[in-house]
Amino acid sequence: MTTKVVIVDDHFLLAQAIQELVNSFEGFETLYLCKNGKELLEKMKYPANVPDIILMDVNMPILNGIAATKIINETYPNVLVLALSVEVDEDIILGMLRAGAKGYLMKDTEKEQLQEALEQVIRDGYYHTNTIAKLLVGSLVKPKEGVQLKDRELEFIKHACTEMTYREIAEAMFLSPKTIEGYRDSLYEKLNIKNRIGLVLYAIRQKLFVP
Amino acid sequence: MTTKVVIVDDHFLLAQAIQELVNSFEGFETLYLCKNGKELLEKMKYPANVPDIILMDVNMPILNGIAATKIINETYPNVLVLALSVEVDEDIILGMLRAGAKGYLMKDTEKEQLQEALEQVIRDGYYHTNTIAKLLVGSLVKPKEGVQLKDRELEFIKHACTEMTYREIAEAMFLSPKTIEGYRDSLYEKLNIKNRIGLVLYAIRQKLFVP
DNA sequence: AGGGAAAGGGGTGAAAACCCCTTTTACAGG
DNA sequence: CCTGTAAAAGGGGTTTTCACCCCTTTCCCT
The missing domain is CATH 3.40.50.2300 (Response regulator)
Incomplete structure (x- = not known):
């Protein structure tokens, strides 16, 4: 057969x-x-x-x-x-x-x-x-270091991959600029990066954002 | 045949x-x-x-x-x-x-x-x-808007796509931080972008930098 | 020889980003 | 009801970046 x-x-x-x-x-x-x-x-x-x-x-x-x-x-x-x-x-x-x-x-x-x-x-x-x-x-x-990102953080990351300032991102997400800075800082910690460029590179590599 | x-x-x-x-x-x-x-x-x-x-x-x-x-x-x-x-x-x-x-x-x-x-x-x-x-x-x-980038500028762009500060980029390229800022400013002008994120996105889209 | 890019360097003020730490709010669970 | 925790918001100070000015030197080209 x-x-x-x-x-x-x-x-x-x-x-x-x-x-x-x-x-x-x-x-x-x-x-x-x-x-x-x-x-x-x-x-x-x-x-x-x-x-x-x-x-x-x-x-x-x-x-x-x-x-x-x-x-x-x-x-x-x-x-x-x-x-x-x-x-x-x-x-x-x-x-x-x-x-x-x-x-x-x-x-x-x-x-x-x-x-x-x-x-x-x-x-x-x-x-x-x-x-x-x-x-x-x-x-x-290498068990894929499970950095758990929350929905709001993902949303923020996508915005961070544009030319928007944090103030503008805050407005777009209906949040205080300070909250946005909070997201940013905790992401820097979690992802072990130093600035927004690092965040953008992370997002692209993880395919969270397609350039 | x-x-x-x-x-x-x-x-x-x-x-x-x-x-x-x-x-x-x-x-x-x-x-x-x-x-x-x-x-x-x-x-x-x-x-x-x-x-x-x-x-x-x-x-x-x-x-x-x-x-x-x-x-x-x-x-x-x-x-x-x-x-x-x-x-x-x-x-x-x-x-x-x-x-x-x-x-x-x-x-x-x-x-x-x-x-x-x-x-x-x-x-x-x-x-x-x-x-x-x-x-x-x-x-x-659309005749491919011929923005002509110089060698030194290309080198700078690649560095800008990392977590380096401009000061560090200057050191890496053996230039004064001021010169680097000059490159940056003229690129912002030429490429019609507002900040370093824009530069990174430009570099990636033009395949000057592979993430 | 002179004009004009291109490259390198500089100053300043304002805005943004960064960093640490506190307070408020909200809400789930003992 | 109280408590713990997490998101949201904020305060304040430092550093970096941005966006303007400015200058000199080198080198190329007509």
């Missing part, structure tokens, strides 16, 4: 291309392609459309890979999700794995490695390259 | 996949794949390896698409370069076109569109989607 694969990727050219690759592997066939997570979930409502393996892109519009994977894992625990991405961002990779992806393939993978991944994930239930394995270990060593 | 195509992309899986697509088109065949511009130029030293069309990724290590395209265009003016990228950054698209690319394909292109592009570039010498055409017009309308 052949293993049924579904490819979810908004880069349609890539999706079609991978489809041809997968179809060329013995014992594998592509059921259909999807452009995003939403489309995939719609399809999978019909039992005939539930595959064995989903090759899932991470960066997609509408319903991204992480969210989609999470839902898949809860709804169809027997479906194996393999992440497929150019993204090398640690947070994103870990996000996918936490969401229940059984492996993470870079898009510069060789043809043979894709086949290997598909076969291993069927056999063992997971597939991890050395790169990803190393990352996993790293994330255990 | 078949049209010979070469695919240059460090995402090897994608490259292989596109290869299979291209080979499935009537009248086209893939000569070989390359992982970057350097590899391509090495190959093309042998006349038998000079293709009719190059499908060129933009983001590559070692020798990127823009640089490679420029060299190809000077050395082999008869070779048609089609850019192939996920990149939607206006500067990069324009860079590729200025470097001599005959078209710019998004990686979410449909199979049929790729075939169309290959055929049209052979027939007419170019291929542009509506999206790209619109971009081209836009770039003519």
Whole structure:
């Protein structure tokens, strides 16, 4: 019996291309392609459309890979999700794995490695390259220093990433300038930074603010 | 006679996949794949390896698409370069076109569109989607406000994107704090910004500084 | 030779940012 | 009801930044 694969990727050219690759592997066939997570979930409502393996892109519009994977894992625990991405961002990779992806393939993978991944994930239930394995270990060593930011602080940070003065930020947030200064000071403490530039850099690196 | 195509992309899986697509088109065949511009130029030293069309990724290590395209265009003016990228950054698209690319394909292109592009570039010498055409017009309308920054100013901007005070920046650049303030003030003027945050945002958006 | 950028340096006052510490307010839990 | 805690607001003093002025030196170009 052949293993049924579904490819979810908004880069349609890539999706079609991978489809041809997968179809060329013995014992594998592509059921259909999807452009995003939403489309995939719609399809999978019909039992005939539930595959064995989903090759899932991470960066997609509408319903991204992480969210989609999470839902898949809860709804169809027997479906194996393999992440497929150019993204090398640690947070994103870990996000996918936490969401229940059984492996993470870079898009510069060789043809043979894709086949290997598909076969291993069927056999063992997971597939991890050395790169990803190393990352996993790293994330255990450094447990992601859980600096907990409150809603109001996040809002403030976003404002701080503009040319507004603190007085203007205070007005925009309907607070006293002094309160804003309070937010700022406690953030400086928590995040171990010295001035507003540090705050902006933190925000950008944590993707709280997109420049 | 078949049209010979070469695919240059460090995402090897994608490259292989596109290869299979291209080979499935009537009248086209893939000569070989390359992982970057350097590899391509090495190959093309042998006349038998000079293709009719190059499908060129933009983001590559070692020798990127823009640089490679420029060299190809000077050395082999008869070779048609089609850019192939996920990149939607206006500067990069324009860079590729200025470097001599005959078209710019998004990686979410449909199979049929790729075939169309290959055929049209052979027939007419170019291929542009509506999206790209619109971009081209836009770039003519807004002639890229040529704010000319001097070396010393660029150096200062990079320092300004850190938690250093101006005094510290002055020390790092072996200048008087006053000179630094001079740079700052004239940049505020030139760039039409009000404070250091604006400068940081400008630097990031212009890719002078990568966070 | 002279005019004009470009680069480096300087002064001052006002505003903003920074830092520490207190008070008020509000509200949940014993 | 009282208490503890956390958000909000504030006071006051120091440093930094900002936004104006000003000057000299160097170097390039016609």
